[in-house]
């Protein structure tokens with residue numbers, strides 16, 4: 522038994538005793554957090570408490586701190602891509618004016634909304650989109666001049682439609698809402714938003 526090997530073994534053993542309790546504490550904390558969230562969120566109107574339950578993908582992202590191993594990440598993205606429901610008419614661009622209203626609107630999905638009330642996209646909450654709007658969030662990248670940079674051929678239209686339908690199909694654990702997948706926005710609404718981003722006449726591209 523040489524000295525290096527002995528030091529290595531001793532280090533591994535002491536690391537293992539350090540790591541195990543940390544994991545145990547983390548899983549206890551996770552369980553406690555879920556318990557508190559479930560206690561504090563109650564069904565009210567259309568806002569049901571089951572929203573706090575993670576689906577399989579969200580649970581995986583949590584498990585890996587949003588950084589799953591590359592192979593798993595690609596597998597998830599492939600599965601999510603395959604589940605995108607594309608428009609039957611193969612048309613992706615709606616009305617950018619309606620899209621701008623949707624991007625501005627944070628309505629929908631709260632207990633005081635009715636199930637039949639259309640939701641908004643809340644895009645400005647996370648993105649800059651038009652130079653005219655000075656109030657915007659920065660959780661997502663600026664989309665100002667997005668269409669100018671991206672172009673608006675069919676591939677770009679499909680890319681944006683897919684990204685809005687299910688952002689996790691492009692980047693498994695990113696935190697943009699899955700507007701189509703989670704039935705927040707309809708097909709027609711998503712098309713209006715594609716137009717907002719890609720139409721040369723839209724304020725995004727001025």
Ligand code: HEC
Pocket residue numbers: 624642643644645646647648660661662664681684685691692695696697698700714718
């Ligand atoms: C909760 C915050 C959030 C909201 C709300 C949100 N996004 Fe995003 N969005 C992000 C983040 C974060 C990214 C970057 C994700 C990544 O790195 O993959 C992103 C990326 C994008 C991209 C890809 C940009 C590129 O360079 O390819 C587009 C397009 C986009 N968002 C459009 C929208 C539109 C349109 C809306 C409204 C319907 C919206 N987003 C709402 C957070 C958000």
